[in-house]
Amino acid sequence: MTIPTSRTLRADAQLNHDRILEAAAHAFARHGADTSLKAIAMNAGVGIGTLYRRFPTRDDLVEATYRNETARLCESAPALLAELSPHEAMRVWMEGFVDYILNKNGMTDALPAILASRDGLRAHSRDLLRDAIQALLDACIEDGALREGVPANDVMMALGGITLIAEHESERELASRLIDLLLAGLVLT
Amino acid sequence: MTIPTSRTLRADAQLNHDRILEAAAHAFARHGADTSLKAIAMNAGVGIGTLYRRFPTRDDLVEATYRNETARLCESAPALLAELSPHEAMRVWMEGFVDYILNKNGMTDALPAILASRDGLRAHSRDLLRDAIQALLDACIEDGALREGVPANDVMMALGGITLIAEHESERELASRLIDLLLAGLVLT
DNA sequence: CTTGCAATCGGAGCCGCCTCCGCTTATAGT
DNA sequence: ACTATAAGCGGAGGCGGCTCCGATTGCAAG
Numbered sequence: 001m002t003i004p005t006s007r008t009l010r011a012d013a014q015l016n017h018d019r020i021l022e023a024a025a026h027a028f029a030r031h032g033a034d035t036s037l038k039a040i041a042m043n044a045g046v047g048i049g050t051l052y053r054r055f056p057t058r059d060d061l062v063e064a065t066y067r068n069e070t071a072r073l074c075e076s077a078p079a080l081l082a083e084l085s086p087h088e089a090m091r092v093w094m095e096g097f098v099d100y101i102l103n104k105n106g107m108t109d110a111l112p113a114i115l116a117s118r119d120g121l122r123a124h125s126r127d128l129l130r131d132a133i134q135a136l137l138d139a140c141i142e143d144g145a146l147r148e149g150v151p152a153n154d155v156m157m158a159l160g161g162i163t164l165i166a167e168h169e170s171e172r173e174l175a176s177r178l179i180d181l182l183l184a185g186l187v188l189t
Numbered sequence: 190m191t192i193p194t195s196r197t198l199r200a201d202a203q204l205n206h207d208r209i210l211e212a213a214a215h216a217f218a219r220h221g222a223d224t225s226l227k228a229i230a231m232n233a234g235v236g237i238g239t240l241y242r243r244f245p246t247r248d249d250l251v252e253a254t255y256r257n258e259t260a261r262l263c264e265s266a267p268a269l270l271a272e273l274s275p276h277e278a279m280r281v282w283m284e285g286f287v288d289y290i291l292n293k294n295g296m297t298d299a300l301p302a303i304l305a306s307r308d309g310l311r312a313h314s315r316d317l318l319r320d321a322i323q324a325l326l327d328a329c330i331e332d333g334a335l336r337e338g339v340p341a342n343d344v345m346m347a348l349g350g351i352t353l354i355a356e357h358e359s360e361r362e363l364a365s366r367l368i369d370l371l372l373a374g375l376v377l378t
Numbered sequence: 379c380t381t382g383c384a385a386t387c388g389g390a391g392c393c394g395c396c397t398c399c400g401c402t403t404a405t406a407g408t
Numbered sequence: 409a410c411t412a413t414a415a416g417c418g419g420a421g422g423c424g425g426c427t428c429c430g431a432t433t434g435c436a437a438g
Contacts, residue, residue, distance in 0.1 A: 010385060010434060036424055047388030052426065112357035154366055157358065161350025161367070168301035169346065177343055178350070185374030199404060199415060225394055236418025241396065 013054075019044040020051055024065045033106040037061070055121075062110035063122045070125045073100050074132035086139035087146065091183060093136055094159055097129075098175045101163050108167040115160045130156050146186045158182050202243075208233040209240055213254045222295040226250070244310075251299035252311045259314045262289050263321035270325065276334040279325045280372060283348055286318075287364045290352050297356040304349045319345050335375045347371050 009017060023044035027035040037058065041051040055061035073096065080089035101107045110122075117123040133152045140146035162182065166175035198206060212233035216224040226247065230240040244250035262285065269278035290296045299311075306312040322341045329335035351371065355364035 012434065013386060016387085034424095037426090038424070041388090048425090049388045049427085049429095050386075051388095053386080056426095058425085112354065115354070116357040116359075150370065154363065154370065157354045157363060158351070158367055158370060161352075161354040162347070163350075164353050165301065165304070165346045165350040168305040170305075174343065174346060178347055181339065181343065181347060181374040182370065183374075184378075185370040185372075189373075201404065202416060205417085223394095226396090227394070230418090237396080238398085238418045239416075240418095242416080242418095245396095247395090 016044070016046050016050055017054055020046060020054060020061075021065055024061055028062070028065060028105040033109055035106075057113070058106075059110040059113035060121050062106045063114050063125050066104055066107060067125055069100070069104070071128055073097065074128040077132040077135050081136065081139050085145070086136065086143040087183070090136045090140055090146075091179065093132070094179050094182075095176065097159060098163050098166060098172075098179070102167060102172070102175075108164065111160055111163060115157060133159075140186075144188065146183075147188045150186060155182070155186070205233065205235050205239055206243055209235060209243060209250075210254055213250055217251070217254060217294040222298055224295075246302070247295075248299040248302035249310050251295045252303050252314050255293055255296060256314055258289070258293070260317055262286065263317040266321040266324050270328050274334070275325070275328040275332040276372070279329055279335075280368065282321070282325055283368045283371075284365065286348060287352050287355060287361075287368070291356060291361070291364075297353060300349055300352060304346060322348075329375075333377065335372075336377045339375060344371070344375070 020040065023040045027040045027043065031039075037051060038048050040061075041048045044051070051061075055064060076096065077089070077093055080093055083089070084092060101111060114122050114125050115129075117126050130152050133156050137146065137150075137152050137155060141148050159179075159182070162175055162178040166172065166178070209229065212229045216229045216232065220228075226240060227237050229250075230237045233240070240250070244253060265285065266278070266282055269282055272278070273281060290300060303311050303314050304318075306315050319341055322345050326335065326339075326341050326344060330337050348368075348371070351364055351367040355361065355367070
């Protein structure tokens with residue numbers, strides 16, 4: 001007998017899982033961050049209970065919905081490093097990060113939970129982001145553009161803070177100024 | 190005839206106003222940030238409608254509840270400047286700000302709304318905070334410890350972002366490291 | 379094909395948020 | 409004191425979040 005690993009979803013469960021994500025992506029895009037989860041469940045053809053079992057919190061659902069696009073953003077870091085100076089690549093990537101978060105409905109609400117996740121579902125996106133920042137940071141340090149000693153994790157958190165505050169100010173320019181400030185704090189003294 | 194200025198509350202309304210704030214302070218302290226507003230209204234001996242008319246959002250209520258203590262924090266800036274070097278005073282005040290926000294239940298949730306308020310009720314605390322930071326910043330600039338050209342408003346937002354992210358990480362040390370990073374970005378080049 | 383059960387489903391139900399509007403009352407002017 | 413009226417009151421009701429657990433069903437072994 002094959003031991004059904006707990007990682008394998010039953011076929012019907014997998015189908016529901018996919019349908020929920022599809023419905024969620026559609027709902028967030030069309031109706032904004034405050035879409036009712038009940039509506040998403042209904043559109044996916046499942047009960048609200050099923051949605052909550054699979055995604056215990058709204059943040060979990062948001063993270064899963066955007067996971068692929070988050071991965072794409074992170075994968076863009078090496079390309080930027082190939083084209084630009086490390087310092088410039090870092091700045092451009094950070095600007096891209098802010099734009100990405102601000103443009104995905106629901107993402108700013110989930111961002112704190114994603115960055116804070118120590119493990120579990122949401123940690124996936126967090127790890128991708130930190131690795132991308134680490135790569136950019138390493139290139140900058142090797143290039144002599146930025147100083148050592150600041151953990152990539154701290155830079156990620158700073159960027160997260162900038163994004164959160166910019167969201168509430170709805171003033172995109174503020175984020176750019178704060179990114180400049182952050183980079184100024186990272187240069188070699 | 191005296192024109193009843195729209196700023197003057199009717200006597201009974203003033204009483205209710207005070208009772209609501211008293212109940213809110215008690216409830217936030219005792220039951221945390223998620224206290225039900227209905228319970229606050231009940232404890233204050235008013236209907237839920239009265240609470241909402243006076244404080245249209247939860248954030249408004251939080252701001253009003255802590256307004257006096259926020260003012261006290263802001264008033265501490267001149268005293269710090271009298272005792273310490275401007276740069277050190279700035280750092281100590283920022284640490285105090287973070288501790289203050291993190292220790293007041295409900296305050297982190299309301300912080301974005303307070304900082305973002307352009308006018309209206311909540312703007313009061315925001316103005317106090319910005320003025321305090323402006324004073325500290327001016328002293329640092331005159332002292333040659335920090336550079337010019339960064340608006341006090343931006344520094345306030347950066348500090349707000351740091352506080353928000355530290356809250357979700359529940360790692361107080363992170364805030365201190367990010368404050369150092371912020372100050373490093375503000376020094377004369 | 380049948381069967382047993384672990385995995386999965388799903389919605390009723392409770393709770394808190396917030397709005398809306400008919401009822402009540404403090405107060406200024408006479 | 410009396411009264412008109414603006415100011416204030418308050419809770420019913422509609423909505424969404426989330427939980428809980430009895431009903432259902434995919435799946436694999438025989």
